[in-house]
Amino acid sequence: MPETGKKFFITTPLYRADSRPHIGHAYTALAADVLARHIRARGTEVFFQTGADGHGEDAARTAAGRGSRPGEWAEEISADFERAWKLLGVNYDRFVRTTDPDIERGVRDAFGRMLESGDIYPGRYEGAYCPLCDDFFREGELAEGGLCPVHKKKPEPAEGGVYLFRLSKYGKALLEHYAANPGFLAPAGRAGAIAGLVGAGLRDIPVSRRAPALGVPVPSDPDHTIHSRFGALLGYLAGAGWNAGGGTRDFLSAWPPDAQLVGEEAFRLHAVTWPAALMSLGLPLPARVYAHGRWTMEGGGKHGARGGAVSPAEAIKEYGADTLRYFLFRETPFGLDGHFSAAALARRYDSELAVGLGGLFSRVIELAGEHLDSRLPAKPEEASAKTFARLRAIDADIAADIEALAFGPALDRVHGAVEELNRGIEAVKPRALAAKDPAALKSFLNDMVWCLRLVAGWVYPFMPDASARMQMLMSIGGAETGGVEPQRAPPLFPRKP
Numbered sequence: 001m002p003e004t005g006k007k008f009f010i011t012t013p014l015y016r017a018d019s020r021p022h023i024g025h026a027y028t029a030l031a032a033d034v035l036a037r038h039i040r041a042r043g044t045e046v047f048f049q050t051g052a053d054g055h056g057e058d059a060a061r062t063a064a065g066r067g068s069r070p071g072e073w074a075e076e077i078s079a080d081f082e083r084a085w086k087l088l089g090v091n092y093d094r095f096v097r098t099t100d101p102d103i104e105r106g107v108r109d110a111f112g113r114m115l116e117s118g119d120i121y122p123g124r125y126e127g128a129y130c131p132l133c134d135d136f137f138r139e140g141e142l143a144e145g146g147l148c149p150v151h152k153k154k155p156e157p158a159e160g161g162v163y164l165f166r167l168s169k170y171g172k173a174l175l176e177h178y179a180a181n182p183g184f185l186a187p188a189g190r191a192g193a194i195a196g197l198v199g200a201g202l203r204d205i206p207v208s209r210r211a212p213a214l215g216v217p218v219p220s221d222p223d224h225t226i227h228s229r230f231g232a233l234l235g236y237l238a239g240a241g242w243n244a245g246g247g248t249r250d251f252l253s254a255w256p257p258d259a260q261l262v263g264e265e266a267f268r269l270h271a272v273t274w275p276a277a278l279m280s281l282g283l284p285l286p287a288r289v290y291a292h293g294r295w296t297m298e299g300g301g302k303h304g305a306r307g308g309a310v311s312p313a314e315a316i317k318e319y320g321a322d323t324l325r326y327f328l329f330r331e332t333p334f335g336l337d338g339h340f341s342a343a344a345l346a347r348r349y350d351s352e353l354a355v356g357l358g359g360l361f362s363r364v365i366e367l368a369g370e371h372l373d374s375r376l377p378a379k380p381e382e383a384s385a386k387t388f389a390r391l392r393a394i395d396a397d398i399a400a401d402i403e404a405l406a407f408g409p410a411l412d413r414v415h416g417a418v419e420e421l422n423r424g425i426e427a428v429k430p431r432a433l434a435a436k437d438p439a440a441l442k443s444f445l446n447d448m449v450w451c452l453r454l455v456a457g458w459v460y461p462f463m464p465d466a467s468a469r470m471q472m473l474m475s476i477g478g479a480e481t482g483g484v485e486p487q488r489a490p491p492l493f494p495r496k497p
């Protein structure tokens with residue numbers, strides 16, 4: 001947790017406008033949102049930044065293929081992302097468009113500062129350039145036959161005269177930083193490969209293109225444009241309020257980022273180039289850069305940031321955003337590759353949400369209505385709230401899991417608690433107990449109501465809408481005297497025919 005007064009700063013990539021939003025983009029944004037909601041709910045102010053990058057050759061080509069101008073396409077795709085995030089409940093604070101004037105200015109100024117210091121210099125580059133990746137490759141990095149390793153297509157020879165970033169200068173400092181900050185790159189499996197790569201020696205990298213129409217002009221050399229991938233890194237700074245004067249008050253209260261989430265294909269850029277650029281600018285590095293895995297889709301290939309288009313809107317049409325959010329983080333450990341299948345989603349929905357969590361809430365609300373004189377208890381009764389006391393002890397574990405981006409283990413704990421509560425109700429046989437010992441049943445239900453209030457808080461980062469409905473049903477926040485009637489409501493997760 002950051003020190004007092006500093007905002008907890010979370011970023012997703014500034015997504016490249018070479019495709020409409022799909023599950024790969026959504027996964028990063030949802031993970032960032034889960035973390036952001038958790039941190040906010042615990043009382044720390046959050047700055048959550050996401051966005052889209054309308055610059056670059058791939059965006060321009062996609063625009064041309066659709067018969068629109070790059071600017072129009074960037075607008076359209078940004079609006080698409082913002083709509084998708086709304087639909088998914090991604091509650092960001094800033095949506096950065098790299099084509100916004102304040103972002104372009106910040107990117108140009110940061111680049112200019114690195115030019116002045118000599119860390120960016122005009123030079124020559126021998127290598128290949130894949131316009132579909134909008135990225136440069138050296139000979140050793142190409143696939144067999146000299147093809148782009150991603151697209152397996154013949155790249156173009158890279159133009160000779162470019163601006164280069166003196167990355168080679170920062171190899172030692174990067175290795176020292178990795179060693180001194182073991183949590184900086186995560187998960188650990190991916191981090192090891194990065195240290196190996198840096199240890200093998202870094203070369204200076206091209207950070208411009210001779211393509212004036214495609215982005216922010218290089219200061220004092222308008223024939224060159226800042227390469228979009230490098231520009232998007234500097235866009236993190238500009239979006240947060242960095243400027244040539246040092247930065248806005250917002251920037252000073254948020255920088256450095258506490259968690260920067262990226263897909264695995266962007267890890268190298270964020271684990272090597274990005275911290276080196278920050279070192280060059282004399283700025284503090286993020287606390288953590290985390291690369292998650294990819295989702296494979298049913299009947300299709302990989303859908304990372306460079307994959308095909310499965311719109312989040314399609315995926316949530318049938319089950320709602322909460323269910324998709326729950327499924328993505330429950331099905332596969334964050335950090336590993338996942339496989340998306342409608343059957344797996346339906347199975348989890350039926351057994352864990354409709355029957356498990358939803359069933360638990362319906363039963364307790366109904367029993368509370370019948371046996372608690374239509375009054376929800378305002379305080380857990382110390383003597384009888386044994387289950388509540390036990391569950392409350394895992395609250396800190398769930399928080400620690402989420403803060404470590406271990407979303408799967410957090411949901412395992414929630415699921416385990418829900419199962420335990422359902423088993424507890426089966427064992428007590430409430431209707432029989434009501435006849436035999438009404439006081440014991442009341443005491444049991446008091447305990448259950450408080451357990452459910454706890455569960456409603458736990459699921460909030462993952463399923464904000466369902467949590468809000470649970471909290472309303474359990475009259476959280478409005479029941480200081482316990483004088484609130486349990487609300488009858490439709491099931492949280494209706495059974496599917």
Ligand SMILES: [Zn+2]
Pocket residue numbers: 130131132133134148149150151152
């Ligand atoms: Zn490529």
